[in-house]
Amino acid sequence: MLHAKCQDLQLPPAQRYVALLGSLARIARVIEQRPSFRHRSTFSRIASKAGQREIAAKVLIEMVESGHQGKELDMSEPFLAPCERFENIPFGESSKSWAMCALHEQFIILHAHSSFYKTPQAIHMLQFVEQQGYLGPDMRRRLAVARRRLERK
DSSP states (O other): OHHHHHHOTTSOHHHHHHHHHHHHHHHHHHHHHOOOHHHHHHHHHHHHHTTOHHHHHHHHHHHHHTGGGGSOOOOSSOOOOSSGGGGGSOOTTOHHHHHHHHHHHHHHHHHOSOGGGGHHHHHHHHHHHHHHTOOOHHHHHHHHHHHHHHHHO
């Protein structure tokens, strides 16, 4: 409910910001008890919107490095996708593949303002997303730039 309130453009900005922070605090409490993919993904998205990029990126990389790779995900409960672009992308054959690609893409978006500075890591992560068939136009451009930069070294 609070997250929906922070999206309501009819409300004053200060009220929307308070709702955003309240939503972040609420999901943080939920994570303490049940740190599921859904809850951590939602936390990361809300933290990012609240301007806490480093915290959001840290949660994403922890999710990538944790056991989420080997598990299909329970998608029976609503949640925010790790990357906003993935809100409109169907899971396809594997929710696990969809989730890992969304985690990788959002991590690249949050971790550095430009993939120019994180070339080898960006290439590795973006190639994974590309191989799974989820690479969007913006990330395709980032991958091309990162590859060109690496070729020049």
